[in-house]
Structure formats: C-alpha cells, structure tokens
Amino acid sequence: MTFYDRADELDALDTAFESPGHDFHVVYGRRRVGKTELLKEFCDDRPHIYFLAAQEAEDRQREKFVEKVADYFDDRVPRIDGWDEALDYLGDKLATERLVVVIDEFPYLVDENDSLPSYLQSFVDEQLQDTDSMLVLCGSSVSTMESEVLGHESPLYGRRTRQIDVQPFSFQQARDVIAYDIEDAIRSFAVTGGTPMYLTLFDYDRSLDENIRTQILSPTAVLYNEPEFLLRTELRKPARYMSILEAVATGHTTPNEIAGTTGIDSGPLSKYLQTLRRLRLIDRDVPVTASAKQSKRSRYRVADEFLRFWFRFVEPNRSSIEEAPEIVYDGTIEPNLPDHVATTFEDICLEGVWEAIRRSELGPYAEVGRWWYGEDEIDIVGLAPDDDRILLAECKWTTEPVGHSLVSSLRDKADRVRWGSPTRDEEFALFSRSGFVEGLADDLNDNWSLFSPEDLKNLFAAEK
Structure with missing residues (x-):
C-alpha cells in the first residue's frame, strides 16, 4: 500500500529517535486513521520490535510479546510468569542495543490486566531511561489511551516524552489520494472523509457512483458494515448510539431534536452524546461568537464524512440495499447527494x-x-x-x-x-x-x- 503524507508525524518521530536519551511516545487516534501504517513506515529502516496485541487471554498475550523480543535477539525464549518479568527481560536486552519497541493496540493488554501501566511505569523509570531506545504505545481506543496512559490518574502520567494524536486527513491532504478533478474530489471526500483506509479503497479510475455502488452498497464490501463494526468494538450496546448518529446525520442536530427523533430522554441523551464525543464520532458546535462552555445553542454533527454518509443513506435503507441496491442509489442517494455534499463543501x-x-x-x-x-x-x-x-x-x-x-x-x-x-x-x-x-x-x-x-x-x- 502506498504511504501518504504524515510528514509532520514522521519528522517528530525521526527527530526524537535521532536525539540522545530515551523516548517514550504515545500514539493514538480513531480506528482506520493510519496509526499502524505511520509506525511501520517509521520503523521500516530502523532496528525495531513491533508487537501487535490481540483480544486474547493475558498469558498468551505475554507469551507472544516475549517471543517477539527473543526472536529479535535470536535468543531462547525464557520462562516468564508476569508482565513485570517480561518487561525486565526487554530492559536487559535494551541495555545491549538501541532500538524502537512498538506495542500496538495497547488497550487490548490493559483490558486483560489493568495493572500493566504500573509495570510499564517501573520499566520506564528504572530501565528505559538509562538507554537510547524508544518505546511507543499505540491504541485506537481513544478513551483508554487518554485515561490509562495520558490521564492524571495513570501511573504513566508525566512519563511520556511526546504524544501524537493522529487525525484523519484534511481535504488538502486527501487530495494526494483522490485522483479526481477538484469538483469530483469534493464530492468524493463527502463520501469517504479523510480516513486513509476509506480513501484508498476507492478506485479513482472509476466514477464516484461506481465506487459507491461497489465499495459501500455491496453487502460483501468492507464499508457496508464498517460503522456498525466500529461501534461494536467500542461499545457493548451500540443500538442507541447508532440511533443518535442516524438522527444527527439526517439533520436533527440540537439536543431537543435528537431526543424527539430517538425517543431518548434528555438526561441519558447527554451521557450518550458525551460518549460519542469522547469517541470522536460527533462534534459539538456553538456559534463562533459564543462561549463554548456557556452557550446553550449547541448543535451536533457527525465528525466523519463517511459515517455521516452511511448513517444518512445506508443504515436507514439496509433492507432495500440487500434486495435492490441500484434502486436505492438511483432513487435515494443520487438525488440527495448534492445536499449531502453541500455540508462537506462548507x-x-x-x-x-x-x-x-x-x-x-x-x-x-x-x-x-x-x-x-x-x-x-x-x-x-x-x-x-x-x-x-x-x-x-x-x-x-x-x-x-x-x-x-x-x-x-x-x-x-x-x-x-x-x-x-x-x-x-x-x-x-x-x-x-x-x-x-x-x-x-x-x-x-x-x-x-x-x-x-x-x-x-x-x-x-x-x-x-
């Protein structure tokens, strides 16, 4: 896959690694935004250990981590009984060689053992800081990364040397990917937004309507169920959150309008909205002349163009798409797409x-x-x-x-x-x-x- 942009993020990582002393970086951001590709690009020509955590039992996670370390150093895999011993083993190895250690999807490890940040605190304080190596913790669960790694209550608070909050591409950045003329590029961006994965799924040698039909409206396409998958990975009961996102995407933007459309009372609704904001799935706007904290004139909007498109056109028409996607496109999407694009154009x-x-x-x-x-x-x-x-x-x-x-x-x-x-x-x-x-x-x-x-x-x- 072609690697696009992220020059500022790469420069920050490059500068840190080339500087003397240890580094402890935290890289986080929404799913599909390109964090893993960024770190792989950075590690490509450097000595590194890259460990991708998975949703599995703690013992197996720890075994795989130790195996990765042992494999890099061509060492016999030691018997390890806890994360403190696993990190001690890594620390002993870093004393002999300078390298980058990336732990990706770190929240999966915390889910299995919430004491892991404490073990990492000891590792950073007692072993990493005496090396010239770099530790990178990466995660897609923004709430976990902000609370368990960056938050004031975290044992790791104050230890990081830098953090990178990886954002979706702006339209200007996405133009490197969208190989349409400017007007069609704006229309296309209104469908994919700036999420790198979604941008690169489109074939820009084909028309926008062809891409929508094949990459979104086909029940076998990755993007057909993508928003539902994202919500299920973040939330145990996503149904109400999906109804809120659909309400906002279809033009119900004030708390009263959202409550009226979804049937959710204002008290619980406020908590749901806060959660969706924390997950970066919606944004809250107030008039630019008003105080963001004090203004009562709030409006909400779906924070991602693809999610806005999906919840406006796909989710309400799932049954029809299963039976006749062409009719949904011709009768619902195509005539209403200009109105959808107009918001993106703003x-x-x-x-x-x-x-x-x-x-x-x-x-x-x-x-x-x-x-x-x-x-x-x-x-x-x-x-x-x-x-x-x-x-x-x-x-x-x-x-x-x-x-x-x-x-x-x-x-x-x-x-x-x-x-x-x-x-x-x-x-x-x-x-x-x-x-x-x-x-x-x-x-x-x-x-x-x-x-x-x-x-x-x-x-x-x-x-x-």
Whole structure:
C-alpha cells in the first residue's frame, strides 16, 4: 500500500529517535486513521520490535510479546510468569542495543490486566531511561489511551516524552489520494472523509457512483458494515448510539431534536452524546461568537464524512440495499447527494479560509467557525478581536452561478451579528461551486473575495 503524507508525524518521530536519551511516545487516534501504517513506515529502516496485541487471554498475550523480543535477539525464549518479568527481560536486552519497541493496540493488554501501566511505569523509570531506545504505545481506543496512559490518574502520567494524536486527513491532504478533478474530489471526500483506509479503497479510475455502488452498497464490501463494526468494538450496546448518529446525520442536530427523533430522554441523551464525543464520532458546535462552555445553542454533527454518509443513506435503507441496491442509489442517494455534499463543501471552504489566512489572502483571524442566531445563519465567520475586524462568508454548492442576491443577503445578515464595535471593519468572502455571474467581481470592492472550486484547488496546491 502506498504511504501518504504524515510528514509532520514522521519528522517528530525521526527527530526524537535521532536525539540522545530515551523516548517514550504515545500514539493514538480513531480506528482506520493510519496509526499502524505511520509506525511501520517509521520503523521500516530502523532496528525495531513491533508487537501487535490481540483480544486474547493475558498469558498468551505475554507469551507472544516475549517471543517477539527473543526472536529479535535470536535468543531462547525464557520462562516468564508476569508482565513485570517480561518487561525486565526487554530492559536487559535494551541495555545491549538501541532500538524502537512498538506495542500496538495497547488497550487490548490493559483490558486483560489493568495493572500493566504500573509495570510499564517501573520499566520506564528504572530501565528505559538509562538507554537510547524508544518505546511507543499505540491504541485506537481513544478513551483508554487518554485515561490509562495520558490521564492524571495513570501511573504513566508525566512519563511520556511526546504524544501524537493522529487525525484523519484534511481535504488538502486527501487530495494526494483522490485522483479526481477538484469538483469530483469534493464530492468524493463527502463520501469517504479523510480516513486513509476509506480513501484508498476507492478506485479513482472509476466514477464516484461506481465506487459507491461497489465499495459501500455491496453487502460483501468492507464499508457496508464498517460503522456498525466500529461501534461494536467500542461499545457493548451500540443500538442507541447508532440511533443518535442516524438522527444527527439526517439533520436533527440540537439536543431537543435528537431526543424527539430517538425517543431518548434528555438526561441519558447527554451521557450518550458525551460518549460519542469522547469517541470522536460527533462534534459539538456553538456559534463562533459564543462561549463554548456557556452557550446553550449547541448543535451536533457527525465528525466523519463517511459515517455521516452511511448513517444518512445506508443504515436507514439496509433492507432495500440487500434486495435492490441500484434502486436505492438511483432513487435515494443520487438525488440527495448534492445536499449531502453541500455540508462537506462548507467544511472544505472553512479549511480554505484558514489556508487563505496563512497565505495572507485574507486578513488574520483568531477564531473561525459557523454563526447562527434564530433564523439567521452564516456559513463562516472569522473574528479578529485585536483588530476589531470580522470576516463573513457564504458557501454555495449549487448548479447556478452566485449573483448579487447572495451579496445583499450576506450584507443584511452581517448587520445582525452582534460582535465588535459599531465601527468594526468587515471583510466578505463567497465560495461557489458554479462560479459567479458575469460582472459581479467588478461590482464589489476590495473587501470582497470570490472563490471558485478552481481557486480552492490552487489555494491548497500552493502549499505543496
């Protein structure tokens, strides 16, 4: 498999390993995000021991770990009775050779023995720190990694020398994988999101609709049951979580709307939402002008584009897909895909705003996000408190060019955004899938910026 991007993460690992002294790295992130591929790429040309934990009995896990260590050193496998002895054995070997030791899917080991972090604390304090070797603990269960390795209550707290929270690819990063033109790339990203595994399953020599049919709507395809599999690996009873994700994916975004759709009371719902946020499956938004902690105007959104697509189009139509996937695609997905893509387009435009800020094509802004109040909404608002300046932008994924009516609408809504002083500076931007009516740019002053998909393509490509 081709390895894509992750240059910053690789540089961090490279720098740490080449520096004198020991290193204890923690690498974590959602499943399928590419943590294992990152570590394999890093280890490829270095002396290393890579151990992938499995969901099996503790004794067998420990035996396999010791066998890995013994095999690397061409040693007879010793008799080991506990994790403390296994780590002592590793420590003795690290005293003779510098290498990288990766323990992948570490949460599986903790599930079988919750004392393991304490044994590792002793190993780091008494043996690893006297070497030039690197220990890497990696895990997909974000909650376990944050509590059992990074949390204040963990015996390992304060021992790590660096942590890497591996995120899905941004649209800009995903463009290295998505070999479509810019407009189809946006549509494709709205289906796969930035998860490397999902991106690389698509065949970009085929059309997007072919990829959806073969890679998602086929009951034998990996992605057909992927979200259900992910939830079952994280949650013992995923049914209610799936109903919440479906509700959010189909446009019920406030707590009251989610409760009304799912039938879950507000008390339990709050706990379910917190769990889904901890698993990074949903995000909570508040208007960019409001306090995230104090605002009551919360909206939730599915944090991954593929999950949003699946819970909107696949989960509600499972029975029909089993019988007639073509009818589901032609009758449900294809006519509603533009509306689905429009939400993704807003996120990509938000990414474009940050890139334009970095390149000084827009003014500097400290915060950028969505804004709404009552019936009014603005897709993107940027705040520059020190300069008393505000950015207001709209994003339109329509088949018609944007014209003067959107300009007037945005100006009117700008007056209703209560932020800054009455004399604040205002900057405007429009993003349009189908470009702009002739003469619009000439009718606007220098406070306005217009971006077509081709402009976004050039903006993202300029960084490379």
